Structures are given as C-alpha cells and as structure tokens.
Amino acid sequence: MPKPEGGRENEFENFPVMTRGVDDEGNKLQTGYLPATTFRGFMRRAVTLRSMKLAAESGKPYKLSQIYSEMIGQDADSEKQAGDIDLLAIKKSREASPILDLFGSGLGIKSRLKVSHFVPHVNVLPEVFTGVRKDLDDTEEALDLLDKADVASFLGRSASNTKRATASALVKQLEAEVRRIVKKGDLVPKDKEEALKVAKANEEKFQAEMGEMQNSSRTILQHFALPSGIELSGRIVVENALARDMDLIQCGLDELSKKPVLGAHSARGCGEIEGTFQIMDGDGKLLKSISIGDYKPSRVTDF
Numbered sequence: 001m002p003k004p005e006g007g008r009e010n011e012f013e014n015f016p017v018m019t020r021g022v023d024d025e026g027n028k029l030q031t032g033y034l035p036a037t038t039f040r041g042f043m044r045r046a047v048t049l050r051s052m053k054l055a056a057e058s059g060k061p062y063k064l065s066q067i068y069s070e071m072i073g074q075d076a077d078s079e080k081q082a083g084d085i086d087l088l089a090i091k092k093s094r095e096a097s098p099i100l101d102l103f104g105s106g107l108g109i110k111s112r113l114k115v116s117h118f119v120p121h122v123n124v125l126p127e128v129f130t131g132v133r134k135d136l137d138d139t140e141e142a143l144d145l146l147d148k149a150d151v152a153s154f155l156g157r158s159a160s161n162t163k164r165a166t167a168s169a170l171v172k173q174l175e176a177e178v179r180r181i182v183k184k185g186d187l188v189p190k191d192k193e194e195a196l197k198v199a200k201a202n203e204e205k206f207q208a209e210m211g212e213m214q215n216s217s218r219t220i221l222q223h224f225a226l227p228s229g230i231e232l233s234g235r236i237v238v239e240n241a242l243a244r245d246m247d248l249i250q251c252g253l254d255e256l257s258k259k260p261v262l263g264a265h266s267a268r269g270c271g272e273i274e275g276t277f278q279i280m281d282g283d284g285k286l287l288k289s290i291s292i293g294d295y296k297p298s299r300v301t302d303f
Contacts, residue, residue: 015126015224020119031123032226036115038262039234043252044103045071050251051099070099074106098244112245118234126224131268135217157210161217164206170199225263225270236277246279250290250300253277257292257299 012032021029048071052062062070069075090108094101104111136142136154143151174196181188238245256262256273263271274293280286289301 012126012224017125018117018119020123029123030125031120032126033120034118034232034234034262036117036234039118040103040113040115042256042262043249044073044099046252046255047099047248050255069105070097070103073104098242098248101242102238102245102248112239112241114235114237114239116235118232120226120230120232124226124230126226129223129225129268129270131221133217133219133221153211157213160206160209164203164210167199167203167206171196171203174199223265223268223270225265232275241282249279250298253290253292254298257297258295260293260295 015032016035017030017032019028020031023029048067051070052067055062065075093105093109100109102111102113104113135158136146137158143154146154174192178188178192178196181192236249238249260273261271262273265271272293275291277290277292278286279288279290286303288303291299291301
C-alpha cells in the first residue's frame, strides 16, 4: 500500500493503519484499510485515459494542461485564490468536461464524487511478508556458463559485498550505542567515535570495491499487506448526480475489473481485489449491481 494520507509513519512501514475504537481500558484499536485516494485515483486515471484515447482517434489529442487538469486535478486556475475564481469559467469547464465536473479540480471546481476509505468488517492489522533476493551463485550452474573474466569479477564483488555487509552492521550497532549515550546526556567516548569513523570508512571502501553495482544482490525483502481473503466495505456518493456520471463510474469499475490490482508489490502477489458495487439512487432503490475482478470485464446487472 502507499503511505497513509497525511504522511503519518507507523510500525508497519507506512502501511495505512487507522484507529477505530478503543477497548475497555481505553487502548486504541487499530486496523489496516484501503485509502479512498487509492481507489479514487485509479478511477480518475481510468476515465481520463479513455477520454484521451477517443480524442487522439478523432485527431484532437489532449494538450498537457488538459491532462493535468483531468487526470491530476491540477491546473493554473486550480491554484487561484478564492477571490480570483471566475464562476462563469468554472460553469463552462463543468459543462465541457464530465471528468472535471465529477472529480473536481483544485479549489475552483468542487468534486461531486465522495469516496470513503474501504475498511474490514473487523479490525485487522497488516502482516509482514518476507522473501529473499538471491545472487548469481545461488542458481546452480549459472557461473559455469558465464564468461571466465566475468566470473572473477563476480567473485571479487561478492567478497567485497560480504565485507561491506559486515561493516554496515557494525556501523548500525555503533550508531545505536552513540544515540543511547547522547540520549542520556553523556559525552561520547573518543574510542567510540573513532571506531564509528573507521567502520564508516570501511563500509564506503568495500562498497566502492563492488564496482558499478553497489547494492547487495543477495538480500532479504520485506513488505506489509493485509491477509488474503479480507472483506472490505466502503461507500461512494455522487452529489447532484447526472445521467453521464453513471458512464464514468461504470468505465472506472470496468477498468478496475480488468486490472484488479491496487497498491504496491503487485509483482509479489499483493493488491489483487474482487468485489461488488451496488448502485442506488437517493431513495435507496437498487439500480445496478456491478461485480469486478478476475482480470475480466465487469459484470453488470440492471434492476
């Protein structure tokens, strides 16, 4: 998942987590969730891309300013102060662009589309998933098929990488010790400062010896994600709904159904979703049911 709205950091490496209720002792109860901006952003990009394709096919491709306005919601007018906003121009912009009319743009064009966060029925915190990125010699026979000069280069880099990792671990250990000393208000001993200086120098030395590829090839990878099978619920509200709004909503959901992945680490199996959206009017009458997912077009049932 992307960083939580507002940029708040937490123990789950910026996976979005919110407080939802407290227990009998007043302790916060937390849960992971799908941010409204992630869903809303996908929908907006999907409908804008469709509009761009149609415009290009008709020989009238989008200008850069129009792309920013419709896909990002940012343009020169959106940065104006409230007193400088031209209401007549805003009205014309709404009439000319169904996307801006629904999604809004900056301070000038207020969005009519309200999207909630999508949260689990019960509080569920993200879990850590761990993997390993391996180096060349972890693959049997790979080095035997490599050019001999490159084998020597790889072995030298691998040895330097091991030394760099050892020096890096020592740097972290010494830095933590220094922080603890400083936190207590004590002076850092000279030998401790010198040891840290030498460790950093060795880390830089061995990293330089690794050549152009200075990041470790063999490393442990970690990321956070909600457990598979979690059911999320949310709400989308369109204020002062127009007939053309339904076309945009259905387009966005159809694209999400064909590309049903939200958030990061999709290459490692994260973020795939499926679900059903019930479309109701202001009186609560069910109009449509739209099911998405499975990398297929959305399934629409009219009532």
